[in-house]
Amino acid sequence: MEYAVETFSLTKIFSDWWGRAKVYAVDDLNLQVQRNEVFGLLGPNGSGKTTALKMLLGLLHPTKGKAICLGGDATDPKISARIGFLPEESYLYRYLTARETLDFYGRLFGLDRQVRKMRIEALLDMVGLKAVANRPVGTFSKGMARRIGLAQALINDPDLLILDEPTTGLDPIGTRQIKDLVLKLAKRGKTVLLCSHLLADVEDVCDRIAILYGGKIQAKGQVKDLLQQTHKRQITTDAISDSAVEKIKQIVRLENAECVVSSPMHKLETFFIDTVVAAQRQAQRTSGAVSTTKIGDFLTRETVSENILDKLVSTPLSQGPPAERAPTEKVVPAETAEPKPDERLLGKLAEPAQPQPVVADAKPGTKPVETSVPEQKLVKKDVLDELAGRSQPKTEDPGQTDKPYAGDSGDA
Amino acid sequence: MRSIWAVATNTIKQALRMKVALIFVLLLVVLLPVMALSTTGDYTLKGRLQTFVSYGLSLTSLLLCLLAIIVSIYTVTSEIEQRQIYTVITKPIRRFQFLLGKLLGVMLLNTGLLILFSAAIYTIAVYTPRFTKAADSELIEAENEFFTARNALAPPEVDVSTEVFEAIQKLQKSGDIEQIYAGMSPKEIVAQLTNLRKLAKRSADVGHELIWEFENVRPRDPNGSLFVRFKYQVSVTPPDSQVYSRWLVGDYRQYKYGMQGGVPMYPVQRKDPVREFREFEVPAVVAAEDGYLAVLFFNDPLNITSVIFPLEDGLEVLYKADTFTANFIRAVLLILFRLIFLACLGTLASTFLSFPVAILLCLALFSTASVSGFVIESFDYLSESLTAVYSYSLKWLIRLLPQFDKFNPSTYLVPGRLLSWSLVARVLVFMVCIKALLLLVFALIIFSFREIARIVV
Numbered sequence: 093m094e095y096a097v098e099t100f101s102l103t104k105i106f107s108d109w110w111g112r113a114k115v116y117a118v119d120d121l122n123l124q125v126q127r128n129e130v131f132g133l134l135g136p137n138g139s140g141k142t143t144a145l146k147m148l149l150g151l152l153h154p155t156k157g158k159a160i161c162l163g164g165d166a167t168d169p170k171i172s173a174r175i176g177f178l179p180e181e182s183y184l185y186r187y188l189t190a191r192e193t194l195d196f197y198g199r200l201f202g203l204d205r206q207v208r209k210m211r212i213e214a215l216l217d218m219v220g221l222k223a224v225a226n227r228p229v230g231t232f233s234k235g236m237a238r239r240i241g242l243a244q245a246l247i248n249d250p251d252l253l254i255l256d257e258p259t260t261g262l263d264p265i266g267t268r269q270i271k272d273l274v275l276k277l278a279k280r281g282k283t284v285l286l287c288s289h290l291l292a293d294v295e296d297v298c299d300r301i302a303i304l305y306g307g308k309i310q311a312k313g314q315v316k317d318l319l320q321q322t323h324k325r326q327i328t329t330d331a332i333s334d335s336a337v338e339k340i341k342q343i344v345r346l347e348n349a350e351c352v353v354s355s356p357m358h359k360l361e362t363f364f365i366d367t368v369v370a371a372q373r374q375a376q377r378t379s380g381a382v383s384t385t386k387i388g389d390f391l392t393r394e395t396v397s398e399n400i401l402d403k404l405v406s407t408p409l410s411q412g413p414p415a416e417r418a419p420t421e422k423v424v425p426a427e428t429a430e431p432k433p434d435e436r437l438l439g440k441l442a443e444p445a446q447p448q449p450v451v452a453d454a455k456p457g458t459k460p461v462e463t464s465v466p467e468q469k470l471v472k473k474d475v476l477d478e479l480a481g482r483s484q485p486k487t488e489d490p491g492q493t494d495k496p497y498a499g500d501s502g503d504a
Numbered sequence: 505m506r507s508i509w510a511v512a513t514n515t516i517k518q519a520l521r522m523k524v525a526l527i528f529v530l531l532l533v534v535l536l537p538v539m540a541l542s543t544t545g546d547y548t549l550k551g552r553l554q555t556f557v558s559y560g561l562s563l564t565s566l567l568l569c570l571l572a573i574i575v576s577i578y579t580v581t582s583e584i585e586q587r588q589i590y591t592v593i594t595k596p597i598r599r600f601q602f603l604l605g606k607l608l609g610v611m612l613l614n615t616g617l618l619i620l621f622s623a624a625i626y627t628i629a630v631y632t633p634r635f636t637k638a639a640d641s642e643l644i645e646a647e648n649e650f651f652t653a654r655n656a657l658a659p660p661e662v663d664v665s666t667e668v669f670e671a672i673q674k675l676q677k678s679g680d681i682e683q684i685y686a687g688m689s690p691k692e693i694v695a696q697l698t699n700l701r702k703l704a705k706r707s708a709d710v711g712h713e714l715i716w717e718f719e720n721v722r723p724r725d726p727n728g729s730l731f732v733r734f735k736y737q738v739s740v741t742p743p744d745s746q747v748y749s750r751w752l753v754g755d756y757r758q759y760k761y762g763m764q765g766g767v768p769m770y771p772v773q774r775k776d777p778v779r780e781f782r783e784f785e786v787p788a789v790v791a792a793e794d795g796y797l798a799v800l801f802f803n804d805p806l807n808i809t810s811v812i813f814p815l816e817d818g819l820e821v822l823y824k825a826d827t828f829t830a831n832f833i834r835a836v837l838l839i840l841f842r843l844i845f846l847a848c849l850g851t852l853a854s855t856f857l858s859f860p861v862a863i864l865l866c867l868a869l870f871s872t873a874s875v876s877g878f879v880i881e882s883f884d885y886l887s888e889s890l891t892a893v894y895s896y897s898l899k900w901l902i903r904l905l906p907q908f909d910k911f912n913p914s915t916y917l918v919p920g921r922l923l924s925w926s927l928v929a930r931v932l933v934f935m936v937c938i939k940a941l942l943l944l945v946f947a948l949i950i951f952s953f954r955e956i957a958r959i960v961v
Binding site: 181185187 | 506507509510511514517518521522586587588589590591592593594595596597598599955956957
């Protein structure tokens with residue numbers, strides 16, 4: 093099976109001027125990140141996380157070993173077009189405005205003007221910088237610059253998102269937003285590789301982690317497996333009476349175990365966000381970034397991706413009944429302003445009003461580097477659910493709908 | 505291509521918004537008009553025009569050259585230094601595309617500014633005669649000697665090698681050579697004798713004449729004029745420093761071979777000061793149809809001295825071969841080629857050096873190239889003692905440098921000399937297609953294989 097990221101005894105030795113080996117920044121690193129997984133690379137400062145990422149992206153040459161991203165070399169434009177990268181700090185052109193910055197990166201991806209424009213607006217809205225979009229980013233605070241950096245990494249709707257310390261310099265709302273985003277992307281079948289030393293962030297979003305120290309992996313595995321205390325149990329209840337608590341304690345004592353009862357605390361994060369959201373509701377003015385919990389429209393639904401699965405998952409604006417369409421809580425203002433070509437695209441994607449059995453047979457992905465079998469099953473299930481939920485009444489254009497579908501299911 | 509263009513436009517924005525280019529633009533905007541008003545030259549209209557165009561173009565060229573060096577280095581090194589390149593190079597863009605985009609941006613900026621400022625210089629120069637109260641004679645002089653592109657023909661070289669050879673043999677036989685040329689190398693003796701013989705061919709005693717024959721004299725306008733430009737050297741300076749002369753210009757063959765029906769030779773009588781350039785005008789029709797032209801000089805018996813025409817530029821025949829505008833455009837092209845070379849040089853330096861070091865290297869090379877004639881000559885002179893080492897190493901390195909001084913546009917525009925397309929093409933081939941391209945290839949190779957990220961553990 094093919095991994096999204098795979099390294100083979102990746103080693104980086106920094107040598108001094110005479111060529112003598114000085115520091116083993118990364119030492120014999122074997123890493124496998126599966127597709128559609130959120131992988132966390134943890135480690136204290138100077139443990140080689142960033143160096144490993146840089147080798148992955150071709151910014152540094154490995155002394156030994158090899159790194160493969162999405163089945164190829166990350167410097168290959170075909171591969172790098174599907175990667176989003178947020179470096180450890182936001183290195184931005186100080187003289188460009190926020191909008192120009194995103195436009196520049198969009199042009200590097202060869203995106204059309206209209207797609208670019210639509211995505212930039214959606215991203216600016218998402219990172220809460222729409223109000224300061226025409227200000228040079230040189231005047232931005234660290235957190236605001238970070239947000240632009242994040243927007244920049246998402247402009248190509250990447251299949252593989254590499255985030256280096258994504259939450260540094262961000263306020264809790266921004267942090268939360270990034271975590272939400274990561275989870276959303278994972279749900280859409282994207283792969284996220286993030287490296288951080290902020291353990292709380294990693295714990296919340298990562299499926300698997302690896303802990304790096306001295307350039308070597310010290311531990312790796314599922315977050316759940318690593319953290320679960322199998323010798324303890326926790327029971328959470330509504331506010332029950334003291335007598336009930338006493339009863340429970342007695343039962344526990346019968347098992348020869350100890351029991352501690354207390355009211356659970358709110359996480360400070362939740363409390364903070366609630367407070368700020370309340371303040372925002374009173375329309376307090378701020379010169380900084382407007383904190384939103386929005387996530388870029390095209391990142392959650394709009395689909396320019398080659399993957400037919402992605403196309404199927406996405407909902408056409410013009411056709412889906414609104415109640416079913418909106419994924420959950422976020423309603424993004426930009427959605428009504430989407431330009432025509434995207435509607436066309438979306439219309440194409442609105443595809444098949446296929447009867448369910450046919451869909452079930454279909455195996456998507458004629459594209460050479462697309463997802464491999466197990467993950468597809470996972471994703472496909474979502475698709476099927478969604479299709480079953482909403483695609484039945486839409487059979488306006490049967491001739492059109494059949495064709496691309498059949499083509500894409502060719503290797504079934 | 506799209507990504508190259510994206511990088512290029514970003515580079516231009518950077519240069520303008522970071523005020524690197526702005527300083528140079530401001531300098532030119534301020535200095536050019538000041539120059540136009542303040543230059544006087546030798547207080548004639550021609551002198552004024554010559555000074556303005558020469559200084560204006562040189563200043564534009566110098567500032568834009570510096571700009572090309574600085575921007576091409578700054579734009580690459582700052583991205584590496586400030587690490588914006590991390591997010592750029594990880595996008596679907598090849599490294600060579602990135603570098604080409606940078607170069608394209610620098611070149612577009614420079615070309616734009618060059619066009620802008622040379623157009624300004626041109627406009628000012630062309631309109632200067634209208635706004636100055638110059639006498640008609642000055643207007644005509646400016647028209648004939650400045651607003652023109654004249655081709656200059658020097659008399660054909662005379663081969664004196666056999667004479668020199670015989671003279672040396674004679675000297676050796678008599679044994680005088682040791683006494684007369686004591687302490688000189690054989691090479692130097694030959695050079696000196698050759699010079700003497702050549703000068704002898706260009707000197708006329710009192711009452712004697714000299715004749716020069718030219719080929720390929722093809723004026724642009726057959727009804728226009730030819731100009732004979734000359735400078736006298738004398739053996740004895742006359743009391744009034746004047747030389748009386750008679751000239752005949754035209755088809756000499758009709759007298760030599762008794763041909764009939766040609767245009768008679770055009771007679772001129774003059775009195776000119778010694779050691780100063782002078783020129784007189786003759787109608788262009790005197791040149792034969794096959795491009796043949798002879799110039800006869802007769803040393804008038806009124807003189808008391810023999811007259812010598814110096815070797816380098818003692819006598820030339822000039823005629824209008826192209827317009828001032830076309831000449832000016834070609835001169836600007838020469839500057840453009842310089843800028844291309846320097847931008848490539850800066851790009852190369854920026855791929856492996858940090859900003860200050862790269863700037864230093866490029867400025868050193870730039871100033872060496874600006875005096876390359878001197879450098880090459882002095883090295884050639886010194887090299888006699890270290891021939892092998894020099895001619896196999898340093899010589900080629902020096903030859904790799906472009907020769908900015910040799911192809912200085914002012915040397916053509918100031919005397920109104922024709923800057924031919926063939927010369928422009930030659931500079932294009934050597935300076936851009938070979939030297940600049942070589943630098944660019946090196947830059948692309950280095951940049952493609954270097955590590956972008958800084959070493960941080």
